[in-house]
Each structure stands twice: as C-alpha cells, then as structure tokens.
Amino acid sequence: MFVDFHCDTLYRLVDKGTDFFERTEERHVDFPRMKEGKVHLQVFAVFVDPKFMRKNAATMALKLIDKMHEIIDKSSEIELVLRGEDIDRIKSEGKIGALLSIEGGEALEGEIALLRIFYKLGVRAITLTWSLRNDLGDGVEGVPDAGLTSFGKQVVKEMNRLGMIVDVSHLNEKGFWDVIEISEKPVIASHSNAKALCSHRRNLTDEQIKAIAQKGGVIGINFAPQFLKDDKRATIEDVLNHIDYMVDLVGEDYVGFGSDFDGISSTPEGLEDISKFPKIVEGLIKRGYTQEQIDKITHKNFENLIKKIL
Numbered sequence: 001m002f003v004d005f006h007c008d009t010l011y012r013l014v015d016k017g018t019d020f021f022e023r024t025e026e027r028h029v030d031f032p033r034m035k036e037g038k039v040h041l042q043v044f045a046v047f048v049d050p051k052f053m054r055k056n057a058a059t060m061a062l063k064l065i066d067k068m069h070e071i072i073d074k075s076s077e078i079e080l081v082l083r084g085e086d087i088d089r090i091k092s093e094g095k096i097g098a099l100l101s102i103e104g105g106e107a108l109e110g111e112i113a114l115l116r117i118f119y120k121l122g123v124r125a126i127t128l129t130w131s132l133r134n135d136l137g138d139g140v141e142g143v144p145d146a147g148l149t150s151f152g153k154q155v156v157k158e159m160n161r162l163g164m165i166v167d168v169s170h171l172n173e174k175g176f177w178d179v180i181e182i183s184e185k186p187v188i189a190s191h192s193n194a195k196a197l198c199s200h201r202r203n204l205t206d207e208q209i210k211a212i213a214q215k216g217g218v219i220g221i222n223f224a225p226q227f228l229k230d231d232k233r234a235t236i237e238d239v240l241n242h243i244d245y246m247v248d249l250v251g252e253d254y255v256g257f258g259s260d261f262d263g264i265s266s267t268p269e270g271l272e273d274i275s276k277f278p279k280i281v282e283g284l285i286k287r288g289y290t291q292e293q294i295d296k297i298t299h300k301n302f303e304n305l306i307k308k309i310l
Contacts, residue, residue: 001091002277003041003302005220005256006101006169006191008263010064011047020071028261028273031075034096036275041087041097041303043125043190044068047263048104050132058114061107065121068100080122084307099306101125101167101190105136110151115158124310125165127190128152129175131202137175140201147174148182156182163310168192168212169202169220169258176208185309186216191258193227194245197238200227206249213250216308218301220258221246225266236270240283243297252293256302 009029013020023032034042046064048057072078079090081099090097100123108114115126133142136152148156156179159166166187168176179187189212195203204212204219212219221242225234228242246255261267261274270279277298284294 001299002037002039003043003256003299004039004259004261004274004277005043005188005218005302006045006103006222006258006263007042007261007274008045008047008103009261010044010067011049012262014063014067021074028259028264028267031078031096033273033275037273037277039096039274039277040091041081041099041299043099043101043258045101045103045127045263046107046123048102048107048130050130053106053132053134057104057106058109061102061118062121065100065118065123068098068122072098081124081306082122082310084310086310087303087306099124101127101165103127103170104130104134105152105155106130106134108135108155110135112151112154112158115155116162119162119164123164124306125167125188125190126155126159127167127169128155128179129170129172131170137178138172139170140172142172144172145174146172148178153178153182160184165306165309173205173208177211180211180215183215186218186305187212188217188305189219189258191220191222191260193222193242194249197242197245198226198228198230200230202227209246209249209254213254216305218254218256218305219246220256220302223259223261223268223271224264225268228268232266234268236268236276236279236283239268239271239280240287243284244287247293247297252289252296253301255297257298
C-alpha cells in the first residue's frame, strides 16, 4: 500500500480535458494505474498556474476542486478524505482516498475568508507558495531574505486552528523557518529531497530536514530527476538513495513519497508512472529495510500525520 502526497493530475485533466478513468500515455496518474500501483491514498494538488497569480487565482483553484468532486461523483471507489478517521475506513472498504491540497497560496487572493471556504469545499492542505512570491511569502525564486508576510503568518495560524496541513515545499528558507517557529502542529515538505545529494534550490538542507522531523512532520520524496541528481539522469536507485539519506539523518518515521507525477516532464528510469510504486518496495527490501520500516515509509508516516492534524 502507498500514500503519495503530491501529483498534479487535476491540472492536467482540466487543461487537456482528458478522462481520469481511462488509461492514457499522456499522464503518469490515472485510475487504472493507481490500482496497479497499490496507491490507496493520493493527495491531488490544486495547482495555481503562475499566469493566474494576480488574476483569477481563486477561480482556477475552484475549477480544479470541481474536477476532483466530479471524479468522486463518477466512482464509488474514490472518496474524499476530510477527517483523520476516514483513512482506515476508506482503506478497509477497498477504496482509494483522495485528499485535496492547494499548491500556491495565491489562490486565497489575500482573503482569510477564502481559506475557510476552501476548507468547506474539502481542501485539507496548502503548499504556501509555489516558487514565486505571493501574498503569503516568497518561494525559492523570490526574495531570499524575505520571510512570511503578516498574512502568511495569519494563514498558518488559521490552518492550525482548522486542522489543515501546512506544506513548506517551494517556500524559501527564511519563510521555512518562520513556519517552523509559528506552527503549533507538525508541518510537511510534500515533494522535496535532500540538498546534500542534489544541490537543486528546491531541496532541503540537513537542518531543514531535522527541523521537520523534530516537529513530527514528514518529507515526501520527489521523483523529478533534477531534484534527485545534479546531472538529471536519475533512476529508481536515486530515489532509494534519498530515502537512505533521510532515514540515516532523522530515522524512518519522517519519510514518505510526494512523486510530483504529472507535474514533471520526465521521470526516473524504473518509475515511469504511478503503477511502478511497488518497485520501490523491492528496492527497499534489497537494501535491508524491515517490513515495519517499509510500511512506515510507504504509507504509515503520512497516514499518522493526517490522522493527527485533520
């Protein structure tokens, strides 16, 4: 069983008008492949394209949320995760859980009321920034020494109150440390890797990895080749290397998966789409991981965090 904390499939579906329930070579994620890959909980990003940064950001987010509800209305095998207790029940019924996460706080358009409205529509996590600057703070391509804005700090506090997961992937380092200081609950990096193994600016330093672990959070390993290896020629072994590194640094309780499928232009060799997830287990077994460790990394760490915060 697998939990994947980040895919951009909703954006692809809305942009291309394709059918989630049909197997297609155009995407990394579809319903048939999810079943093949034994993914029982998928976090679907509500990605706000930068072109909507100052115009219609909320409207674009609503279109993607509507697409998720349309998918759920079409199938009794997919259910939206709204509360922590939903996870075990959905799993026991043999269904796939879907959790909505806004990627880019510009969708809030500077209004805390929109945060509460998105919550009522089923959103349970927010990646505070994409890589650019928005009303909450700066991403990795923004101003390096600028932290969260006053609105960004207000959003983090309100997310804590509502029971929403705060995601620091894409946030610049000053904003990251602001979140660590402000949030009273665990925080995640849904799709980020170890900077010690790959120097991409989207990756996390050892100090950041330790800080997330100390708060009881989880880091989702990203499958983008440019985040796995500096020469961008990645294989499944590089995914396993990042898992090894983080487990050696902070232990197996703080690592999971955030594939970034359908948001990346290429994939590691051996992980061409979501149906290939079981190959990771094969690799972990070869590297000497116990079944308990594998269960934590593949699904239990993120499940436990969701139960704790929602």
